Amino acid sequence: MIPSRLFSARPQAVLEGVGCWMLAARMVHGPSRLLLLRASPRLLSVSCADCTKHQEPPRKQPLSEKKLKRHFVDHRRVLVRGGRGGNGVSCFHSEPRKEFGGPDGGDGGNGGHVILRVDQQVKSLSSVLSQYQGFDGEDGGRKNCFGRNGAVLYIRVPVGTLVKEGNEVLADLSRPGDKFIAAVGGAGGKGNRFFLANDNRAPTTCTPGQPGQERVLFLELKTVAHAGLVGFPNAGKSSLLRAISNARPTVASYPFTTLNPHVGIVHYEDHQQIAVADIPGIIRGAHQNRGLGLAFLRHIERCPFLLFLVDLSVPEPWTQLDDLKYELEQYDEGLSKRPYAVVANKIDLPQARARLPQLQARLGQEAIALSAATGENLEELLLRLKELHDRHVATELEHGRQPLQW
Ligand SMILES: Nc1nc2c(ncn2[C@@H]2O[C@H](COP(=O)(O)OP(=O)(O)OP(=O)(O)O)[C@@H](O)[C@H]2O)c(=O)[nH]1
Numbered sequence: 204m205i206p207s208r209l210f211s212a213r214p215q216a217v218l219e220g221v222g223c224w225m226l227a228a229r230m231v232h233g234p235s236r237l238l239l240l241r242a243s244p245r246l247l248s249v250s251c252a253d254c255t256k257h258q259e260p261p262r263k264q265p266l267s268e269k270k271l272k273r274h275f276v277d278h279r280r281v282l283v284r285g286g287r288g289g290n291g292v293s294c295f296h297s298e299p300r301k302e303f304g305g306p307d308g309g310d311g312g313n314g315g316h317v318i319l320r321v322d323q324q325v326k327s328l329s330s331v332l333s334q335y336q337g338f339d340g341e342d343g344g345r346k347n348c349f350g351r352n353g354a355v356l357y358i359r360v361p362v363g364t365l366v367k368e369g370n371e372v373l374a375d376l377s378r379p380g381d382k383f384i385a386a387v388g389g390a391g392g393k394g395n396r397f398f399l400a401n402d403n404r405a406p407t408t409c410t411p412g413q414p415g416q417e418r419v420l421f422l423e424l425k426t427v428a429h430a431g432l433v434g435f436p437n438a439g440k441s442s443l444l445r446a447i448s449n450a451r452p453t454v455a456s457y458p459f460t461t462l463n464p465h466v467g468i469v470h471y472e473d474h475q476q477i478a479v480a481d482i483p484g485i486i487r488g489a490h491q492n493r494g495l496g497l498a499f500l501r502h503i504e505r506c507p508f509l510l511f512l513v514d515l516s517v518p519e520p521w522t523q524l525d526d527l528k529y530e531l532e533q534y535d536e537g538l539s540k541r542p543y544a545v546v547a548n549k550i551d552l553p554q555a556r557a558r559l560p561q562l563q564a565r566l567g568q569e570a571i572a573l574s575a576a577t578g579e580n581l582e583e584l585l586l587r588l589k590e591l592h593d594r595h596v597a598t599e600l601e602h603g604r605q606p607l608q609w
């Protein structure tokens with residue numbers, strides 16, 4: 204058996220074909236063992252006619268940004284119905300020479316619940332259907348056989364799903380693995396054996412299974428992230444998220460390029476991960492439904508700290524911060540008072556760099572000047588982000604709460 208560590212590069216090129224096995228075996232014991240470990244599979248396959256037939260299968264194309272957007276859904280109305288309980292049965296035991304053996308009708312099984320379960324792999328509510336019907340319980344049987352209970356039906360929802368019935372919030376599924384019973388399955392009916400009593404030795408009564416609970420729920424997704432990126436359209440929010448994380452939101456020079464929230468994860472060397480959410484741009488008067496309005500701000504409602512992104516390439520950039528704070532306050536009082544950092548973007552442009560001292564003076568606080576396009580001074584932002592995160596963790600622990608973990 205060839206050790207599996209041999210195939211650290213891409214195993215399929217070596218595993219296919221006897222010729223390659225021999226080559227691999229010879230190389231393990233030979234002096235060029237290291238060489239083989241580093242050799243590309245393409246190189247190996249050339250030496251083996253068999254392997255050339257087994258080319259790497261075509262990779263699945265990642266979904267384009269346009270398609271991803273089409274799939275993004277952040278609210279849903281769902282009708283959920285628990286499974287129906289199985290019916291109880293009325294029958295009597297009978298066998299040769301024992302004609303009246305007594306009641307032996309079994310109970311029906313309970314109907315299955317419908318349960319909402321958080322799954323980290325699910326990123327939007329698009330996979331949630333408009334109706335769910337739980338599994339029914341089985342009917343009881345002869346010989347006191349109880350019917351099987353209906354299986355539980357799980358609906359997978361993303362982290363940060365809020366479950367509402369009318370205006371009442373029933374559950375906030377904000378952690379992976381969180382569950383909520385959306386509809387309870389109906390109880391199974393009783394067989395006539397259940398009704399056996401001293402004064403009634405041959406009951407014929409049996410009860411039908413109960414219908415499952417039925418209700419209409421409203422699911423609302425509120426993105427969960429540590430930091431929310433807030434800025435005017437075109438300020439460079441998506442460019443910045445691309446620069447500091449693996450997220451790939453679309454970047455373009457027209458306003459409202461981003462229509463749905465994107466979450467990027469910033470990885471630090473000590474394995475700490477900080478989630479940053481990019482949301483659509485906010486404009487002056489957004490609270491009066493200008494631009495895209497403010498409804499999408501629910502995606503930063505859960506962010507414990509914010510990054511205000513100011514575009515230095517436009518005249519009087521200092522007014523942007525006041526406008527942004529004002530709009531946040533209109534949406535939710537106190538939202539703009541969360542811990543934040545001000546980031547001044549596009550420092551690579553000469554006219555933008557010239558505005559920086561004035562911006563600092565006007566704001567009366569330090570702004571992190573950087574360029575998302577060239578990557579200049581991103582380190583300062585990353586350090587500040589970590590600082591904000593550490594402070595958030597300390598505060599949460601102080602209050603006995605569990606800090607948000609990604
Ligand atoms: N010169 C320069 N251009 C930048 C920089 N960052 C972003 N841009 C440009 O600014 C334009 C807008 O960038 P986006 O990242 O799409 O801006 P956004 O804030 O996400 O915009 P919306 O999604 O519409 O709200 C693009 O043409 C970018 O190339 C920067 O640091 N320097």
Ligand SMILES: [Mg+2]
Nearest residue numbers: 440441460461
């Ligand atoms: Mg954008």
